[in-house]
Amino acid sequence: MTVTKKKTKKPKKPKKPNLRKLVKKAFSLWSECARLQHDNKCEMCGIKNKEINSKGKPTVLNVHHACPRENKALRFDLHNAIVLCVNDHKYGKNSAHKGSIFFYDWFKKYRPSDYEYIFQHKDDPPVETIEQVQNAIIELELTREILLNKVDNAQGF
Numbered sequence: 001m002t003v004t005k006k007k008t009k010k011p012k013k014p015k016k017p018n019l020r021k022l023v024k025k026a027f028s029l030w031s032e033c034a035r036l037q038h039d040n041k042c043e044m045c046g047i048k049n050k051e052i053n054s055k056g057k058p059t060v061l062n063v064h065h066a067c068p069r070e071n072k073a074l075r076f077d078l079h080n081a082i083v084l085c086v087n088d089h090k091y092g093k094n095s096a097h098k099g100s101i102f103f104y105d106w107f108k109k110y111r112p113s114d115y116e117y118i119f120q121h122k123d124d125p126p127v128e129t130i131e132q133v134q135n136a137i138i139e140l141e142l143t144r145e146i147l148l149n150k151v152d153n154a155q156g157f
């Protein structure tokens with residue numbers, strides 16, 4: 001006869017939040033908010049998410065950091081977010097990654113206040129501790145709520 005021992009569970013310690021996971025969550029919220037803010041369209045060419053592009057494929061939208069995400073002061077800031085189709089983001093000759101001189105000229109022309117904002121805030125304290133990233137998440141979740149309400153109102157709900 002085998003006696004099965006009842007396993008006694010140790011009381012769980014409250015888990016410390018994982019910074020990497022929080023950062024990932026914050027980036028994903030940042031990206032979602034930017035898309036909502038810009039109507040799910042590429043800011044440069046106006047093509048919509050999933051709309052069939054010139055190559056016959058559904059459009060994929062990316063959200064680009066005007067000032068690279070390595071600048072931790074601005075990495076979750078929506079002033080620093082630009083919604084672009086993959087062509088205007090990475091592959092086109094005037095894209096953010098390949099033709100940065102044209103791209104920055106465009107940004108300065110079409111989003112002048114955000115351009116100024118980035119220069120004013122580039123040396124702000126970094127958002128890097130668990131608590132700071134958690135606060136950024138709370139702020140982005142609120143922004144998302146507001147943006148979603150706006151979408152609902154625009155659709156007459």
Ligand SMILES: [Zn+2]
Pocket residue numbers: 042043044045046047084085086087088
């Ligand atoms: Zn585009």
